[in-house]
Amino acid sequence: MTDFRKTKTWLRTLAPQQNDQHANERDHLRTAFEQFRERAGTIAEEIKLAYPSLTEHGITHLDALWEMTDLITGDDYPINPAEAFVLGGAFLVHDLGNGLAAFPNKEFELRSTHEWKDAFAVFFRREENSTPETYDFDNPPPHIAQRATEEALRVLHARQAEKLALISWTGNNSQKNYLIEDSSLRSHFGKTIGEIAYSHWWDISEVEAKFNRRRLGAATSTPPDWSIDALKLACILRAADAAHIDSRRAPKFLMALRTPTGLSNAHWTFQSKISKPILQNNRLTYSTGEHFSPNEINAFWLCFETLKMIDRELHNVDSLLSETGRQRLTAIGVSGVEDAARLSKSHIPTDGWTPVDTQVHISNIPAVIQKLGGYDLYGDEPTVPFRELIQNGADAIRARRILENRPVDWGALTISLGRDEEGNWIEFEDTGIGMSEKVLTRYLLNFGTSFWWSDDMRREQPGLAARRFEPTGKFGIGFFSVFMWGDHIRVTSCSHIEGASTNVLEFNDGLHTRPLLRKATKNEQLHDGGTRIRVWFSEEATLNKLLEMEGNEFPRAKKPLSLKKLSQRIAPSIDIEIRTCENERPIETAIKPNDWKKLPIKKLLERTDTINSHAISQFIRPIANSDGTQTGRACLCYGGGGLATIGGLRSGGSLSHMAGFLQCDTDTMRRDSTYTIADSHALTNWASEQAILWTKATAEGRAPQHALELITVAHMAIRLGGEPHGLPIAWLNGNTITLAELCTWAKSQREITLSSLYPTSLLFSEPISEEILREISSKNINSPILPETHANNYVGNMFYTSDIPELKPSVTALIAEHICSSWSIDSHDLHITPAHIAIPSNTARNINHGTAWKLRPKIQPNHLQIKTRTGKNS
Secondary structure, eight states, rough: OOGGGHHHHHTTSSSSOTTTTTTHHHHHHHHHHHHHHHHHHHTTTTTHHHHHTTTOHHOOOOOHHHHHHHHHHHHTTOOOHHHHHHHHHHHHHGGGGGGGGGGGTTHHHHHHHHHHHHHHHHHHHHHHOOOOOOOHHHHHOOOHHHHHHHHHHHHHHHHHHHHHHEEEEEOOOOOOSSSSSHHHHHHHHHHHHHHHHHGGGGGHHHHHHHHTTTEEETTTTTTOOEEHHHHHHHHHHHHHHHHHSSGSSHHHHHHHHHOHHHHHHHHHHHHHOOOOOEEEEEEOEEEEEOOOOGGGHHHHHHHHHHHHHHHHHHHHHHHHHHHTTTOSSSEETTTTTTTHHHHHHTTTTTOOOOOOOOOOOSSSSSHHHHSSSSHHHHOOHHHHHHHHHHHHHHHHHHHHHHHHHHHOOOOEEEEEEEETTTEEEEEEEOSOOOHHHHHHHHTSSSOOOSTSSSHHHHHHHHTSSGGGGOOSSSSOOOOGGGGOOOEEEEEEEHHHSSOOOOEEEEESBBSOOOOOOOOGGGGGGOOOOOOEEEOOOOOOHHHHHHTOSSSSSSOOOSOOOOHHHHHHHTTTTTTSSSEETOOOOOOOOEOOOOGGGGSSSHHHHHHOOTTHHHGGGGGEEEEEOSOOOOOEEEEEEEEEEEEEETTTTEEEEEEEEEEEEEEEEEESSSSOOEEOOHHHHHHHHHHHHHHHOOOOOHHOOSOOHHHHHHHHHHHHHHHOOOTTTSEEEEEEEEEEEEEHHHHHHHHHOEEEEOOOSSSSSSESSSSSSHHHHHHHHHOOOSOOOOHHHHHHHOOOOOOOOOOOOOOSSSSSHHHHHHHHTTTOGGGEEEEEEEEEEEEOOTHHHOEEEEEEEEESSSSOOOOOOOBOSSBOOO
């Protein structure tokens, strides 16, 4: 263990001096520090209990920082005794927050923080693929709780360090205990010690902003020239802490006891090999006595990246000290970090392999972004940026609702169209959480990186992850679609956090040149937070195509749409208010939050461009999950054209044989493949209800009488787990047949041919006559209305399953199962022979070829009472 009392910094500041005229003041600080260290060491030893995967952060590390200070500052660096006390105090508390002992109420206190709850929510989602409920937070799985504890300690430790020099721990005797027992020193230096300790996690620019002009005067008990330069001490702490990565932080025996895994194992492996650094030509040189084997490649690269981090830290500190007129440190960088291969041949050797930096590099980033975030991903769809900007605004509003406990209908997005000397522009302004400068520059400009669920989201918006926030945007690419409209884009944003400033990020030449970041002018200010994005159209034709909704996703409008109508079509079931303003005309409300749930059916179907809406409007019904959440409002019908909406926005596809809305989600960037968020029980009940409604309406003459439409509805009901009730499900020798009629007919048959040549199923008794085939053809049932893959792609979750593997889950399999029931046999007693069938089409020129199955029992049926798959007697 390093004896910090032998370091040069200690010896010339707090150690006894010859002929010292300030001996009493120095002794006072030294005694207080040694007591401080003893108590901090006790807390530090508790870190490994709460965070066993962490490398050594105990007293060994804290004492070693005195030695690292000697190395990086050089001889005679100006530090007075009071500064040494403050710096040493910052050494002691900067990492103590990694242990539960640093929290007076320990685990209970930690688990009550937003950071623990957010971390738990993130890890729970990753492992369970669901959002945690209150029960999960109260009864967390131990392994997820441990990961959340470690992550929360990692995030909070620096912030907790700010408090540690001032807070107390109360024992059983109700006596308060402090790290700095001397109240006068605690009150004078405690806050500064905490801030400097906290600052080791700040960005270097924040260190300058907070400390550059702050200098703490001398304590009344010390000489007047023992003042504190906080910026200088903060620079020393962050440099010394970063530079200390040698084997003292990862002893091999301790590593064997803790058996770290994953990234922690790589940290332990490389640090266990590193020797103490030496200073050569103002640079730290790190070396190892052991080679890195091929099995330790990840540890080597982590070592290399860590050395590069230390190099950046030393460079940043050197620049800051120099630019603020302070004495520079002796160490200004790290040797060998320019080339991993050269480093492996000198100081950090490898055995049996050569470290070549083979990471993927992109030489033309703007071109890649334009391809992956524009036409090559989305095609020639001018509505895509419109949808993406609504989505971003809606996510920001939803987040602010949660964070500020706003009503579920709070928040609005205003979309405006206008024209100025540059041309036509479109603008989206939301009242959401807004963006800090970091989010504007690190996430908005970082293609493929989403702010949502990031570490920075959890830091800037604590509590959001744990409170069931579900953003629609997931991929971090949507904003870049705006360059499909034009090259001049202005983003104005202000965080909703009190005191935040408004920043402007402006692109004047698309992605070809760097954007400009500046403070907003007086007229650009967003006083209550939010974001405003204005895009100037490069070509007027783009705006015209947008208002015509021309493209693959929509039928071409007969005349240009208003901004209000366009918004209703793009975001038909959104949960925020959307307002529109065209060319300085009065603002209109286009959509009210969740108005689709109670909208008159005619207006509801207008948003989906539904054809023949009058005939099917009587069947529209809500779809609600077991918890009461409404996830759709739709009906089954022939053809359809219903909408799968994602976060209230129109997706890339439509719903086969449905009309209305069904809320869905997606895992693809194009949003052309969706899955429903309705639970199976909700869809099953809704599908059965649809079959009942159609059966009743058919009997009363209120429904379309075309057999194909009725069979389609029955098949869709079955596919969604429902019952077809009185609707026909198949054709038998040229006529339709219901499920009950099928069961009765099948009893008298010894062999049945079952075909799914047409999307409706066909049943034949033997033999099949030419007349029957032509009669079936004349029914006009040979249009492809229900292909398996098509329906599954667009509806998403299909809940009907089959025990007959030859037929796979399908309506055909369901019919076969009922035939088994009619024959009083199990499905494994069914003999299935594949056959070929050819049926003349109604064009009289073509023959439709398909697969059929000959079904017969392996044993003679006893004609027992038939039971359907629901267990009810037929």
